[in-house]
Amino acid sequence: MENKNIYVPYKMKIEKVTEEAPFVKTFRLKFMNDEDAEKFDFRTGQFGEYSVYGEGESTFCIASAPTRKGYIECTFREAGRVTKALANLGEGDIIGFRGPYGNIFPIDEWKGKNLLFIAGGIALPPMRSVIWNCLDLRENFKDVTILYGARSVADLVYKHELKEWEERPDVNLFTTVDPGGETPEWDGKVGFVPTVLSEIAPSSENTIAIVCGPPIMIKYTFPVLEKLGFTDENIFTTLENRMKCGFGKCGRCNVGKVFVCKDGPVFTLKQMKELPAEY
Amino acid sequence: MEIVNKLLDKSALSALIERLSKSGKEVYAPVKENGITDFAKIDTIDTIDFDCITTIQSAKSLVFPRVENILSYKKTSEDIVVKNVDITAFPEVVALGTRPCDAAGFIPLDAIFCTDNADEIFNARLKKLTIISISCKKADEYCFCTSVNGNPGNTAGSDILLTEISDSTYFAEIVSEKGKAIFDANTDLFKETAAIDKTPHLAEVKQEFTAEAINEKLNTLFESDIWDKQSMRCVGCGACAYVCPACGCFDIQDENKGNKGIRHRCWDSCGFGLFTLHTSGHNPREKQSQRWRQRIFHKFSYQPVQQKQFGCVGCGRCSRACPADMNIAEHLKEIAVN
Structure with missing residues (x-):
């Protein structure tokens, strides 16, 4: 049966x-x-x-x-x-x-574009799926830039994969740790993700930004992206409200007219701006 | 199907209840116990409390039990065996004496559980439920069905609607195929009649606002201070959601005993702070006023988009149950005129 x-x-x-x-x-x-x-x-x-x-x-x-x-x-x-x-x-x-x-990152629509991945702390995992997906289809995309920050060197996840990305000539990787989180051997950047983002100032020309991180990082990263000329349609993130069922019935991830589980978790900044800030 | 009009004498209703119980159906009706009227299993008309305006709790637990097993499991040293719920074992149930608002409450509930990813457990219970409602000849100050597209003689959601037209007789409207199945098996109990104007036999519930007006107003009220004002008294107990016929939000929990256990779902409420609390400690709705706003928005703004249904039937149970005496009809009226 x-x-x-x-x-x-x-x-x-x-x-x-x-x-x-x-x-x-x-x-x-x-x-x-x-x-x-x-x-x-x-x-x-x-x-x-x-x-x-x-x-x-x-x-x-x-x-x-x-x-x-x-x-x-x-x-x-x-x-x-x-x-x-x-x-x-x-x-x-x-x-x-x-x-x-849930829904997906629309990577088919990103063909021929530059990709800018920005992740903080434990939010690299959802990003890792889309990063590897895009790297496995590398010919579909132009420049791939990854900016990843964590509280301290110890808190960086996927350390072996970060190394792999660093060594790839077709990936620009920037890693950073919060001030005070560095070790004597650390050769990455020191500073919060939004600050490092303004420093490296990637071009918004023909570029999709995918951002995932703790609410505080997201809050300060969006204005930097906007300043760099990214439009709300070209900024993607994935939301994480508390969930139980996963398919729009239990009610708890409801934000405005959407369920994060069913209509998300992937949203553009444009879509997020149409929602009440209950995430 | 087109509604079929019949007459059903009270003595015939009594016989119908006995036949239904004897045929193996579980019949639930309002029963008064210790001064409180709620739905309980009956096998005779004598135990029914026909006088109550509404039961304390709605009839929703017949399809959406307060706590319900969704799977069971057993662990061995090598494996975990998961057992599905046997939906074929669910009983055939007849809800008798539901009010038209109760019956209407199954419509938004059905929409929640059966829009996309149909919930098989809920669906199986609903398929086996027949609803024989009785129109209201009395209402109280909490009733507001007429303001949310209902009325004391509304047939929506019922399979058969009975309206008392004399001390001894009901006007019976056979509304659905399920209602017709009961009628077909018991034609000898029903009498022929032409259509009857029910109005003189129904309670009067004054229309104070419309659900559509609330929906419209909410478009601009999200940031209003009305939510703080209205929810000042709210203690966040969740009683409103528990007694609501249209509230479908739930939690999922495991109950483990030794090497086996069950996973159940149970009623939950957007009025609880824990409802949306993230593990990180962040809470998207950390204030009670935000949770009250969610309750109203969900029912009058979000559900009409998500499920093409309003999530309120105007039964007034939440107001009757509220320990802080928050009256939803008054609050909705305030929103409508805002």
């Missing part, structure tokens, strides 16, 4: 655990049922509900790119009940996954 109960998760096995930063881990997840693996398809920007049976479900983006087949990855920080329980699991353990939910 086909299971139509929309609350029943896929069964996933944790294939690999990567320690990214203090209290931050990445899980590589594989479908335990081959049919599920075959049926499953997602696009960059989408998210899911990850569950530890007995503790509940938690919402995070799919942090891997759809171009990397056969698995999905999620990166999370131990913060609440479910993420603490997740952090206690290891390779071989089973968790639940519902998804994919």
